[in-house]
Amino acid sequence: MEQSFLAYLRGRTRQLPQVAVGIGDDAAVIDWPGSVSSDQPQLRQVACTDQILDGVDFRSEEQSLSDIGFKAMAINLSDIAAMGATPSSALVTLALPAENATEIAGEVYEGILEAAQKYQVAIAGGDLSTYDGPLSISITILGWTEQPWLRTGAEEGDALFVTGALGGSLLGRHLRPEPRVELAAKLKQTVNVHAAIDVSDGFSLDLDRMLAASRMGAELELETLPISEAAHQFAEKSGRTPLEHAWSDGEDFELIFCVAPEEAAIIESTDWGVPVTRVGKVVGRTGLWKRVATSKFERVFPQGFVHGETDVAAAN
Amino acid sequence: MEQSFLAYLRGRTRQLPQVAVGIGDDAAVIDWPGSVSSDQPQLRQVACTDQILDGVDFRSEEQSLSDIGFKAMAINLSDIAAMGATPSSALVTLALPAENATEIAGEVYEGILEAAQKYQVAIAGGDLSTYDGPLSISITILGWTEQPWLRTGAEEGDALFVTGALGGSLLGRHLRPEPRVELAAKLKQTVNVHAAIDVSDGFSLDLDRMLAASRMGAELELETLPISEAAHQFAEKSGRTPLEHAWSDGEDFELIFCVAPEEAAIIESTDWGVPVTRVGKVVGRTGLWKRVATSKFERVFPQGFVHGETDVAAAN
Secondary structure (H helix, E strand, C coil): CHHHHHHHHHHHCCCCCCEEECECECCEEECCCCCCCCCCCCCEEEEEEEEEEECCCECCCCCCHHHHHHHHHHHHHHHHHHCCCEEEEEEEEEEEECCCHHHHHHHHHHHHHHHHHHCCCEEEEEEEEEECCCCEEEEEEEEEECCCCEHHHCCCCCEEEEECCECCHHHCHHHCCCCCHHHHHHHHHHCCCCEEEECCCCHHHHHHHHHHHCCCEEEECHHHCCECHHHHHHHHHHCCCHHHHHHHCCCCCCEEEEECHHHHHHHHCCCCCCCEEEEEEEECCCEEEEEEECCEEEEECCEEECCCCCCEEECC | CHHHHHHHHHHHCCCCCCEEECECECCEEECCCCCCCCCCCCCEEEEEEEEEEECCCECCCCCCHHHHHHHHHHHHHHHHHHCCCEEEEEEEEEEEECCCHHHHHHHHHHHHHHHHHHCCCEEEEEEEEEECCCCEEEEEEEEEECCCCEHHHCCCCCEEEEECCECCHHHCHHHCCCCCHHHHHHHHHHCCCCEEEECCCCHHHHHHHHHHHCCCEEEECHHHCCECHHHHHHHHHHCCCHHHHHHHCCCCCCEEEEECHHHHHHHHCCCCCCCEEEEEEEECCCEEEEEEECCEEEEECCEEECCCCCCEEECC
């Protein structure tokens, strides 16, 4: 239900001037009185929130609670990184099964505090309740940036990049996922990113979302797509190809972004500490297109995890 | 478990410079780079988060979902008002029972949007999930102020005030509770509030929390305590006195605050649109003391709703 309900909400939500970017990007951009009129370079608030629920987003009987706590932070930090923002503080809300509540809270917080320390995020507050229901972790992260990266900024001709390697996260390599907070900060100092999104529901699905928000499409060189070792391993038993896993597996927590073509060489010649791979270019005709010959492209369709549906599903 | 776990968390949470006030006040106060060093009057971020759960904080089969949505906003707005801050935007997270999820979300959002419009708060974003569990509403509200009211600022000799009338909220008069957002803004323009807290768990319990944070106590004129009509009605069948209800009933969403004694007359001579009643003074000896003769006081003990315990309970 999420996409259609969000569309309804966008219609119902009155746009007040303090929210520059609301529902529909990785995070909200919020201004406050004085922050816009100041002579100083203007820092803008970025805020995002994500909850994960036992039985839906994780299984507490199969995973360590500390891993789950870490991941709840990482999901939100990835959204902040996708806005080109620096995370500052977190508000943490737990709903705990009444049985063993204190023990569960303690273990979940181990992972939360580990992520907080690693990414220099202060736990500013939160809420704790016990109830007759499954473990739920809801985290809000606040950050700041002078110039947020939005999904809407992709321009025709932009070079498209993706960080890290894609696919296979279901194999469990993402017990301690690495949100690209540091890389986003480095990119920010070096180039002018036009648009960005993080890979939470699948590379092709999230790429398509970013391009749709920009009213653009992309021509992709699929043979350049960075495929993770885990995607290769997974393919041996899944009956799908490594490329299919890279194309559609969720929870990669990598960044997709685009820059003007003249900045592509700077990115390709810099050592970022993690792979940053050029995978195609932004074009004016909408949709995703893969190159099949020197100047021939075929339409390909995004696939990934669509919230509210029961399983991996096509989005278009 | 909440109080003891919060104490553990305060110990474990590394204090980073960006969080001026963290766990333990009504809301967090967060600074960001540049906001402290600016020459301009410094606006500071205030953030709070509260969740309410079906079966714990409300009963969806007995209350309208729209009332519940409104109340989820009001609880957080009351915390923002207790910091002397102006609310700006909200992040709304719902965990919805899979059955009728869209219908439930729509009704809850009716109340949320009504509160958002009434208090000029923008819905900046949020998260929606369906699961096999009870309805859960978790809201983060962001606001700002130049000078937050903290629980720690009460000074010996301060005059103590409470807004509105106390007690009886369990009778249901608080289907649409009125957080004192507007009153807080007016007070801010007129006097220098030293410390404040909102009444969420009971007047005496929250007063005691504020004074304990300030390492102070209070001498109270209990006959001046403003008792609500609902507390009188409730007393007719509860076997307790109206004063007992005013003393200990939770969810009043009124403000307790204190100012220097020389500012008390300004408050008492101003028409605030709602009652603002002087109920005692801050003293150096800790604990709550009620006047029983011209210069004789007896110790009284805070009572109210203690989270994590099963029912109304003494806190000391």
